[in-house]
Amino acid sequence: MTTAHIHRDDGQAPKHVVFVTWKAGNAPAFEAAARLGHHVTLIRSLRMEESQNIDFESSPYAKHVDQVHVLRDATDIDALRSSIRAIHAERPVDGFVATVDALVVPVATIAREIGVPFTDAHAAAAAKQKDRCRDILAAAGLDSTRHAVVAGFDEAAAFAARTGYPVVVKPARGSGSEGAHVVADVRELRTVLTGPRAAGAYRTGILVEEYLSGRFVSAEIGLAHGRFLRLAVSERSTWDRHEALETGTTIPAGISPEEHDRVMEFAEAVIEAMDLGLGIFHVEIMIGADGRPRLIELNPRIMGSCLPNLFRLAGGGDIFELLVRIHLNERVDRGPTEFTRHATVRWFGAVDAVPRPERVPDLGWAAAEYGADLHSLTVRFPDTDTIPPCRGNLGNFGEVQVVHADRATSIRIAEDIVQRTAELLGMEVTR
Structure with a gap:
């Protein structure tokens, strides 16, 4: 597959960006790379696409990709290495983008082998090995969990x-x-x-x-050429009947400026201690009753799902353009994000196993009632006779995104829509 969209307004030669797999929520990164005038290659992973029920050919972002290479399973590092080396031999790679957890370490390993800047492979592996991550941070005096x-x-x-x-x-x-x-x-x-x-x-x-208690937030931080870029602190909601299940996010978080700085300083110290090198990172944190941040989890990749879109809806700009620029090892001059709105997502799934409804109910009432405050409402049932109980992020079948100038109103509208949708479905949902 080839398209002719390469141009650069600044007169510089286009660079070669290789995306290793994709998720529907992160597909706009293809458009960002193309808009910047770069040559875009995508390595697909059919196994991952099937598990997410997504189709590249029908994606509106397919037109922004110049070349496509298809693997059955991109987590097979030997197959991935062979594909990348062939791509690199044909047209040298300037930067990689990997937004899927299972592929950050393999891509980092191969990038190191061929000399392309990327997140440090050893650090990414340590971040994903959760006990190893805690041991490193404990040795640095940052975490005592x-x-x-x-x-x-x-x-x-x-x-x-x-x-x-x-x-x-x-x-x-x-x-x-x-x-x-x-x-x-x-x-x-x-x-x-x-x-x-x-x-x-x-x-x-x-x-x-x-167990850590308090307010659950996440810090979204970029790192390029040794300089941290403070992008956002998001607040997270969880289901009270299964606290490990996240039910939504609001960007930006409803915390004080002092708490914001404390969270960011802690997240920066974590990333620095892990020596991740470059990238945009998603650091999940608990703010304790004493105001002290504690690490929940360090993810050596950009925030997932629809959260980059929430960032844009809240007024933060195009985080995917920033992601591409960082992974091309560019120097990025950007101050702290100044949000103008609050964007909220709520995800929901079945509390208990229930028969799959024959059809999705008419959801037009939500747009009619909430107008521009409602960005999107989707319900997509799994292709099974029974909807299984939702106990992890992959078990959600519904999502609502809301944007409003007032934080409390943004959250209230999203939660109201979930409740009314559940009533229409006639089932209890996680919320």
């Missing part, structure tokens, strides 16, 4: 006996809240770790951690 990788229930119970309940159980490597649980007592711990799904959920190891 008690944690352990355990072999099974007995060791996890011994840890919980020392720290006290509740505790957090999660895969040692993983994303999307899949397999994560806040466990209230020993009975629940036994159920989580000895149930029929335990072997699959914790195949990368079992991490048990001290």
Whole structure:
């Protein structure tokens, strides 16, 4: 596939940007790279696209890609390496973009081998190995969250006996809240770790951690040429019946300027201690009752799902253009983001297993009632007879995005729409 859109208004030669797989929410990055006048190559991963039920050929962003290479599974590092080396031999690669958790480390490894600037491979691997990340930060004096990788229930119970309940159980490597649980007592711990799904959920190891309480936020931070770019602090919401499940985000967070600076300073210190090098990073943080930030999770990639779009709706600008420029190792001169609105997303899925409705109900009432405040409302059921209970981000079937000048109003409208949609569906949803 080839399109002729290469041009540069600044007179410089176009660079070659290689995207390794894609997600629907991050497809606008193709358009950003093309708009900047670069040659865009995409390495597709059919297995990932099928799991997300997305189709590149029907994507409006397909027209912004110059060349496409198709792999069955891009997480196969040997196949990925072979593809990248062939691409690099034909037209030298200037920068990579990888926004999928499972591919950041493989891409970083190959980029290092061929001499292309990217997020540091060893640091990205350490960030994704959650206990290793905590060990590095503890050695740097930044994080003291008690944690352990355990072999099974007995060791996890011994840890919980020392720290006290509740505790957090999660895969040692993983994303999307899949397999994560806040466990209230020993009975629940036994159920989580000895149930029929335990072997699959914790195949990368079992991490048990001290429970952190407070306000859940995330810091979105860029790093280019040793300079941090403070992009946003977002506030996160979770389901009170399964606290590890995120139900939404608002950008920017409703925190004080002092708290904002404290969160950003902590996130910068975390990224610096991990020595990630360059990129845009998503740092999940808990602000304790004492105002102290504590790390929940460090992701060596840009924020996922629709959050880059929320950033734009809130007035932050095109974060994908910034992402491309950073990964082309450009020097970026950008001050702190000054938002003009509050953008909120709420995701929802089924609380319990329910028969899949025959059709999606008419959702036109939401636009009629909320007008320009409603950016989007989508309901897409899985292609199964039964909708399974939602216990991770991949289990959501609905999403609403709202933008408003007032933070509380933005959140209220989104939550009202979820409630009314659930009533129309006749089912209880996560919210």
